Each structure stands twice: as structure tokens, then as C-alpha cells.
Amino acid sequence: MNSTFFASIAATGFAVAFLHAALPTHWLPFVLVGRAQKWSTGRTLGVTLLAGLGHVALTIALGLALVLAGLALQPALGGLFHLIVGALMVAVGGYYVFRGRHNHTLPDAGRRTYASDRAAIVALVTLLTLSPCEAFLPYYLAGMEHGWQAFVLLSGVLMAATAAGMLIFTSLSLAGFKRLGLHWVERYEETILGGALILVGLAVAFLKT
Known part of the structure; x- marks a missing residue:
């Protein structure tokens, strides 16, 4: 893979992470709890x-484990490695497309009231930290052949996209935008993510240079 192709992987990964962060489960609980707690x-x-940050940290940790496993297997797989990575991304993407729409109901943490701000903060941070951006994980494998610099860059992309998405939509909601017209994101998120994974997977498998 050349640097131009890696840039396309990073750009696609940014779009996937941003779209994932646009889901109401990633910002609406903070708006509701913040109002209830009068923050x-x-x-x-x-x-x-x-x-x-907790959400991103767990995703990066899982990505690191995935890359280490890939590095351990790569010598034995040789030239087949990029084909296997591409096939894996296509398979994961196909699963997302097949599953289609799943239920993004408001988490319990967003509906509850809390006796203290500390309890509210712990609940919200724990809720999101334990829900990593699993759709981004295959991108770590796709960029693995560029070494640890690619891992760091992809982690930066994930952090920037997630922070931007969550802060933008939280801010807009606090400013009074009603649901922000994001029903289509809830409905088609998995299909869009799956399609992106399939396209990148095919590119990784067949456009390696």
C-alpha cells in the first residue's frame, strides 16, 4: 500500500468514526443528564x-491487541496476509449490512436522575467507555503494514472524529436543535458502516502496491 492509499483509509476511518459519534447514544444522554443536574x-x-476519551481509549487498546495479533501471524501468512485482512473487513462489513438497523434506544444512564454530580459523571463515562467503536477496529489492520506510525495516526483520526462528532452534536442539542434530524443516522448507520468496510476491504485485498 502506498501513502495515498493509506490516506484514503484514514479518511474513510474518520468518516466512520464521526458517523458513529453522531448517533444519539453518544451525545443525547449527556444533554439530558446535564439538564437534569443543571450543569x-x-x-x-x-x-x-x-x-x-474513555470511549476512544478502549477502542485503541482493542486495536493494539488486534495489531499485535496480526504482527504475530503475518510472518506465517506472508503474501496472503493482506488478502486475509481484506476478506476480514469484507466479512465484518457484510455482517453490518446484513444486520441492518438495530435498536439505538436511549441508554438507562440518560433516563435516570442522580443524587450527585459525581454519580452522574461516573455513570455516563462508564456507559460510553464500555462501548468501543468496534467498526473502526478493522482500520487498524488495514493500516498495519505502514507500521506503528500508522497506528498512531489512525488513533489520532479516531480521537479527532469522535471528539468532533460528540461535541458538535451535544452543542447543537444544548442550543435547542430538536433531535437534529438524525433519524437517518440511526436507521442507516450499520448499512453505511458496512458498505465502507466492504469497499476498504476490497481495496486492501486487491489494490496493494
Whole structure:
């Protein structure tokens, strides 16, 4: 893979992570809890960012484990490795497309009231931290042949896209935008993510240079 192709992987990964962060489950609970706890806009956004960092940290940790496993297997697989990675991405993408739409109901943490701000913050951060962006994980394998620099760059892409998505939609909702017209994201998220994974998987498998 050349640097131009890696840039396309990073760009697609940014779009996937941003779309994932646009889901109401990634920002609406913070808006509702913030209002219930009478938080300022700054504090609500701060808690949102803190939870987003936990979300990203777990995803990066899982991506690291995946890359280490890939590095262990690569010598034995040789030239077949990129084909296997591409096939894996296509398979994961196909699963997303097949599963289609799943239920993005508002998490319990967004409906509850809390006796203290600390309890609210812990609940929100835990909720999102334990829900990694699994759709981004195959991108770590796709960029693995570029070494650890690619891993760091992809982690930066994930962090930037997630933070941007969560903070933007939280801010807009706090400003009074009604549901932001994001029903289509809830409905078609998995189909879009699956399609992106399939396209990148095919490119990884057959466009390696």
C-alpha cells in the first residue's frame, strides 16, 4: 500500500468514526443528564469529552491487541496476509449490512436522575467507555503494514472524529436543535458502516502496491 492509499483509509476511518459519534447514544444522554443536574454548557461538554476519551481509549487498546495479533501471524501468512485482512473487513462489513438497523434506544444512564454530580459523571463515562467503536477496529489492520506510525495516526483520526462528532452534536442539542434530524443516522448507520468496510476491504485485498 502506498501513502495515498493509506490516506484514503484514514479518511474513510474518520468518516466512520464521526458517523458513529453522531448517533444519539453518544451525545443525547449527556444533554439530558446535564439538564437534569443543571450543569452549565461547559461542564456538560467537559463530561462529554471525558467520556469520549474513555470511549476512544478502549477502542485503541482493542486495536493494539488486534495489531499485535496480526504482527504475530503475518510472518506465517506472508503474501496472503493482506488478502486475509481484506476478506476480514469484507466479512465484518457484510455482517453490518446484513444486520441492518438495530435498536439505538436511549441508554438507562440518560433516563435516570442522580443524587450527585459525581454519580452522574461516573455513570455516563462508564456507559460510553464500555462501548468501543468496534467498526473502526478493522482500520487498524488495514493500516498495519505502514507500521506503528500508522497506528498512531489512525488513533489520532479516531480521537479527532469522535471528539468532533460528540461535541458538535451535544452543542447543537444544548442550543435547542430538536433531535437534529438524525433519524437517518440511526436507521442507516450499520448499512453505511458496512458498505465502507466492504469497499476498504476490497481495496486492501486487491489494490496493494
